[in-house]
Amino acid sequence: MNAPLTVEQLLPELDHTHLDWLEEEAIFILRETVAAFERPALLFSGGKDSCVVLRLAEKAFKSKSGEGQYKGRLPFPLLHVDTGHNFPEVIEFRDRRVAEMGERLVVGHLEDSIQRGTIRLSHPLESRNNHQTVALLEAIEEHRFDVLMGGARRDEEKARAKERIFSHRDSFGQWQPKEQRPELWTLFNTRIKPGEHMRAFPISNWTELDVWLYIARENIPLPSLYFAHNRKVIRRKGLLVPLTEVTPLEAGESVETAEVRFRTVGDMTCTCPVESPALTATDIVAETLKVTISERGATRMDDRTSDASMERRKKEGYF
Amino acid sequence: MAPLATVPVIKDHRALRFLTAGSVDDGKSTLIGRLLYDSRAILADQLDTLEKKAAGAPIDLSLLTDGLEAEREQGITIDVAYRYFATKQRKFIIADAPGHEQYTRNMVTAAAGSDAAVVLVDITKLDVSAKPLPLLPQTRRHALLAHLLRVPSIVFAVNKLDAVADPAHAFTTVRHALLDFAEQAGITVAGIIPVSALRGDNVTQPLDAAWYQGPSLLQLLESLPPAQERKDGDLLIPVQYVAREGEGTGNQPRTLWGRIAHGRVKAGDSVQLFPSGLSATVAQVRLAGDVVDEAEAGQSAGIVLDRQLDVSRGDWIATPQTIHEAQRFSATLAWLDTEPAQVGRKYWVRHGNRWVQARITSIESRLDIHTLDAIDAHQLAVNEIGHVIIETQQPLPVEAYESNRIGGSLIIVDPASNRTSGALLVKGAA
Numbered sequence: 192m193n194a195p196l197t198v199e200q201l202l203p204e205l206d207h208t209h210l211d212w213l214e215e216e217a218i219f220i221l222r223e224t225v226a227a228f229e230r231p232a233l234l235f236s237g238g239k240d241s242c243v244v245l246r247l248a249e250k251a252f253k254s255k256s257g258e259g260q261y262k263g264r265l266p267f268p269l270l271h272v273d274t275g276h277n278f279p280e281v282i283e284f285r286d287r288r289v290a291e292m293g294e295r296l297v298v299g300h301l302e303d304s305i306q307r308g309t310i311r312l313s314h315p316l317e318s319r320n321n322h323q324t325v326a327l328l329e330a331i332e333e334h335r336f337d338v339l340m341g342g343a344r345r346d347e348e349k350a351r352a353k354e355r356i357f358s359h360r361d362s363f364g365q366w367q368p369k370e371q372r373p374e375l376w377t378l379f380n381t382r383i384k385p386g387e388h389m390r391a392f393p394i395s396n397w398t399e400l401d402v403w404l405y406i407a408r409e410n411i412p413l414p415s416l417y418f419a420h421n422r423k424v425i426r427r428k429g430l431l432v433p434l435t436e437v438t439p440l441e442a443g444e445s446v447e448t449a450e451v452r453f454r455t456v457g458d459m460t461c462t463c464p465v466e467s468p469a470l471t472a473t474d475i476v477a478e479t480l481k482v483t484i485s486e487r488g489a490t491r492m493d494d495r496t497s498d499a500s501m502e503r504r505k506k507e508g509y510f
Numbered sequence: 511m512a513p514l515a516t517v518p519v520i521k522d523h524r525a526l527r528f529l530t531a532g533s534v535d536d537g538k539s540t541l542i543g544r545l546l547y548d549s550r551a552i553l554a555d556q557l558d559t560l561e562k563k564a565a566g567a568p569i570d571l572s573l574l575t576d577g578l579e580a581e582r583e584q585g586i587t588i589d590v591a592y593r594y595f596a597t598k599q600r601k602f603i604i605a606d607a608p609g610h611e612q613y614t615r616n617m618v619t620a621a622a623g624s625d626a627a628v629v630l631v632d633i634t635k636l637d638v639s640a641k642p643l644p645l646l647p648q649t650r651r652h653a654l655l656a657h658l659l660r661v662p663s664i665v666f667a668v669n670k671l672d673a674v675a676d677p678a679h680a681f682t683t684v685r686h687a688l689l690d691f692a693e694q695a696g697i698t699v700a701g702i703i704p705v706s707a708l709r710g711d712n713v714t715q716p717l718d719a720a721w722y723q724g725p726s727l728l729q730l731l732e733s734l735p736p737a738q739e740r741k742d743g744d745l746l747i748p749v750q751y752v753a754r755e756g757e758g759t760g761n762q763p764r765t766l767w768g769r770i771a772h773g774r775v776k777a778g779d780s781v782q783l784f785p786s787g788l789s790a791t792v793a794q795v796r797l798a799g800d801v802v803d804e805a806e807a808g809q810s811a812g813i814v815l816d817r818q819l820d821v822s823r824g825d826w827i828a829t830p831q832t833i834h835e836a837q838r839f840s841a842t843l844a845w846l847d848t849e850p851a852q853v854g855r856k857y858w859v860r861h862g863n864r865w866v867q868a869r870i871t872s873i874e875s876r877l878d879i880h881t882l883d884a885i886d887a888h889q890l891a892v893n894e895i896g897h898v899i900i901e902t903q904q905p906l907p908v909e910a911y912e913s914n915r916i917g918g919s920l921i922i923v924d925p926a927s928n929r930t931s932g933a934l935l936v937k938g939a940a
Binding site: 372383396400 | 524525589590591592593594596600601603615616618619622623750751752753755767769796798799800808809810823846858860863865915919920921923928929930933
């Protein structure tokens with residue numbers, strides 16, 4: 192197992208200079224994106240990483256009023272791909288935040304793609320996570336977006352570890368890992384041809400811990416299910432599966448109520464909570480310092496299928 | 511230079527970006543795996559996968575840096591991978607450049623923007639009884655490339671100390687050879703550290719040996735400064751983004767955003783704009799959403815001028831009379847594209863935030879990457895580095911790369927494929 196854990200080894204002295212530096216880099220990338228492209232959009236799911244990017248965007252493009260509130264409007268719309276299987280708390284949060292901030296939200300509905308026949312489900316309760324790609328690419332085409340800013344991080348997964356900050360997508364929306372452009376200094380190569388687009392990842396260099404430290408420092412609002420609450424769950428293959436209409440009880444299983452929080456929020460069919468009493472972002476920082484299961488391993492059923500499942504999805508045009 | 515007896519106290523907690531350079535068998539993957547493992551950056555499910563692979567044997571730490579499916583299929587590493595770990599003092603970002611295929615291209619990419627380079631030296635491949643001891647070609651190449659890119663701190667990690675009979679003697683001999691080589695090449699060495707990545711000796715925990723009293727590799731890395739552009743002297747800002755207040759058209763106040771390349775700026779400063787040459791006074795300085803008194807090199811500042819001038823992305827803001835423009839300059843060119851560099855062809859180049867058309871007017875020489883000696887040559891293919899003369903369609907305020915990374919670096923982009931084909935390090939006007 193791991194080398195012995197000591198708190199001293201793990202606890203960064205809570206000095207904020209490293210967060211300031213990450214913030215500076217992210218704001219720099221956001222401004223670069225808006226300056227270099229014509230039709231940008233910010234991927235916003237209500238998930239914690241996209242909430243962090245949204246706050247960074249406020250800092251990059253808005254000024255503060257006398258009361259310390261950010262005023263003005265972002266120079267791009269927010270884009271969400273709604274699988275139709277999102278947690279209701281997250282959709283409610285998304286709509287509330289967008290209204291409070293006075294931003295524009297574009298929603299690409301998976302249901303519309305299913306109606307059009309561009310997405311075919313093999314069975315009604317199939318995870319819709321992989322099908323998001325189709326709806327996402329359709330939204331890009333419909334709105335002619337030439338760049339999407341997203342909250343992906345390189346520490347999440349090994350396919351992401353090789354992702355550029357500005358990552359090129361061909362006219363089929365595909366990622367070509369062998370054709371990646373070398374990225375030198377901050378001289379980003381933002382040149383694309385018509386029909387192609389770019390993905391920009393301003394928090395590439397952040398880790399899960401950095402994200403939680405920043406959420407705590409900046410008081411960033413998040414959907415309630417990121418914090419401890421009681422929920423009906425089913426224990427299945429070492430995961431806590433939330434009981435929902437799309438993840439029903441199977442034969443031989445039983446339902447229990449547990450105190451849980453979500454570490455990621457995605458499609459209901461494949462996102463699991465972890466047991467936790469953490470009520471605040473600071474509690475979560477403390478827990479994250481002790482955690483021994485990686486974020487995707489503990490919470491995503493779909494990433495467990497194979498060592499390379501993220502890489503395959505990314506090549507097809509996933510986030 | 512003696513090994514550091516004590517580790518200096520860290521004053522700057524910014525993340526340290528470092529690249530690791532080593533050939534396939536030098537133990538680079540094991541060393542990175544060891545750093546991640548000992549600092550607990552490996553999580554249980556990732557370990558689980560490795561334990562399954564090991565089937566009862568000790569786990570192979572080198573597999574932690576295993577990358578893409580396409581790479582596993584071919585048994586090679588294609589691309590630079592970024593890894594993260596933290597100690598209580600410091601956050602680290604490793605740019606892990608593969609050691610063989612496309613070597614120069616990947617190493618140049620990893621070195622551009624790195625604060626430090628860790629060059630692995632496999633002591634088992636050296637004949638420590640030879641006098642003088644010849645270093646391996648790759649050691650020279652890795653150190654010279656890092657030096658060419660002006661990576662501020664270069665560290666040698668002398669690995670596989672567990673596999674030699676007399677580690678004290680072997681290390682001392684290799685250390686002297688490295689110091690002699692560095693002196694000849696003009697490289698300042700930040701440290702020479704004996705390690706055994708396999709056993710974990712002196713990687714994170716200091717070595718308990720009479721013959722070595724210095725820091726562990728991690729202790730040394732914790733103490734290295736992040737790259738810093740100078741904060742004193744004249745000001746230079748590439749304009750990244752021009753923001754207009756409010757909606758609609760007309761004469762709204764505008765904020766000129768850009769990361770300060772060097773110097774500092776405050777309200778009341780006189781500045782001159784490039785290329786227009788017009789002068790103005792700074793009315794306000796902003797950082798993110800706030801108005802501030804002053805901003806300095808490394809920060810993205812928003813500048814509001816006292817008058818309405820035509821300024822766009824790609825322009826520069828500078829202390830008056832400090833910009834020296836050039837339309838023809840000499841540079842070191844690292845070629846990254848499989849299609850060779852073509853003299854006379856029009857390429858796109860990016861300098862600061864400006865894209866202009868440019869030509870390579872001549873290739874003067876190619877560098878022997880083991881010695882950095884110039885060889886007479888007039889062609890550059892992928893993974894080759896040479897001296898060239900560049901001509902641009904408009905004058906640019908280029909600076910020598912040695913004195914400033916922002917004013918002195920450019921990328922070359924192929925206009926047909928949009929591939930990033932080359933990296934230019936400016937030497938001076940030609």
